[in-house]
Amino acid sequence: MRSLIVVRAWLHVIRLPAYAPDLNPTEQVWSHLKRGIDNLAVTGVDQILAIVRNRLRRIQYRPDLVDGFLAHTGLTLEPDAT
Numbered sequence: 001m002r003s004l005i006v007v008r009a010w011l012h013v014i015r016l017p018a019y020a021p022d023l024n025p026t027e028q029v030w031s032h033l034k035r036g037i038d039n040l041a042v043t044g045v046d047q048i049l050a051i052v053r054n055r056l057r058r059i060q061y062r063p064d065l066v067d068g069f070l071a072h073t074g075l076t077l078e079p080d081a082t
Contacts, residue, residue, distance in 0.1 A: 012079040028069035029059060 021027045
């Protein structure tokens with residue numbers, strides 16, 4: 001991996017600990033999603049799958065929410081100036 005990274009000047013790699021859910025914006029997405037469906041009564045797996053897909057699609061169209069998930073981690077999309 002190091003050799004692949006070195007030859008790509010445009011690629012900025014940030015090394016994270018092996019397990020760091022507090023630094024993973026995806027954890028915030030799932031937390032938000034679970035809060036939205038925690039009190040639903042569904043009749044089957046197909047129904048819950050449809051609901052989850054719909055809720056994920058809603059998140060996709062809310063850039064402010066997605067930005068918030070990233071901000072919660074304290075990380076940015078901009079590389080450090082160092």
